[in-house]
Amino acid sequence: MGAKQKMEGVTDRRTDQWHFSEVALRAATSLFPESRRELWGECKRYLRHAQLAAGWARLCEGEAEAAALLTRVSDYVYDSGRWREKEPVDLKAYEYRRRLLGDKHPDTIWSMADLAAKYHAQGRYEEAEKILVEVLALRRHVLGDKHPDTIRSMADLAATYHSQERGMRRRQV
Known part of the structure; x- marks a missing residue:
């Protein structure tokens, strides 16, 4: 040949x-x-x-x-x-959106928030917090402080702090 x-x-x-x-x-x-x-x-x-x-x-x-x-x-x-199966699915969706749309696209940010919610539900609060801090910063930058998704991110981060019994930090959000 x-x-x-x-x-x-x-x-x-x-x-x-x-x-x-x-x-x-x-x-x-x-x-x-x-x-x-x-x-x-x-x-x-x-x-x-x-x-x-x-x-x-x-x-x-x-x-x-x-x-x-x-x-x-x-x-x-x-x-x-079937919670254990959720993380790899969310990671792959996030990876695709990040590569296609970039870090600051609302759909990419939504995928990050989904992943943080997964970690929070599993009691992986430090991992959830790390992602939620980034999600909140991105949503503030992209959508503004008064957008419902930004406000939701503030509440999610406060709930994560509450789960870690970090009340003082929760008040600062």
Whole structure:
């Protein structure tokens, strides 16, 4: 086999990977429902497919679609009590949004806040605090002090301080 044929084979494989990953991502996105109790059976049925397809998103430049899909997956695993599965899903969604949209985009900041909420729910207050301080600073800068998301971040940070019994710090937020 000559060099030209080898190169054509590589190109064909990449094209196939692009196509397969794009089709898989679109299928998973259309099949995986929002997290409502009456749809949990469907969520459970398509969970693994959604996670795999989202993992292949970079092959077809589908990170934005994958991040939205992963947000639905994250909601489902949380709502159905599968909390341990939430962190890697949230991390991947955050990674995609950060790479695509940048650190200061509201969707990226929202992904950070989701991750902090996960840590808080697990009692990982110091990790939650570190992220929430950054989320609050970003939201103040991007959205302003009076935006509902900024105010929510203040409340989340205060709740984290309260969970750590740091009342004086809570009053400063």
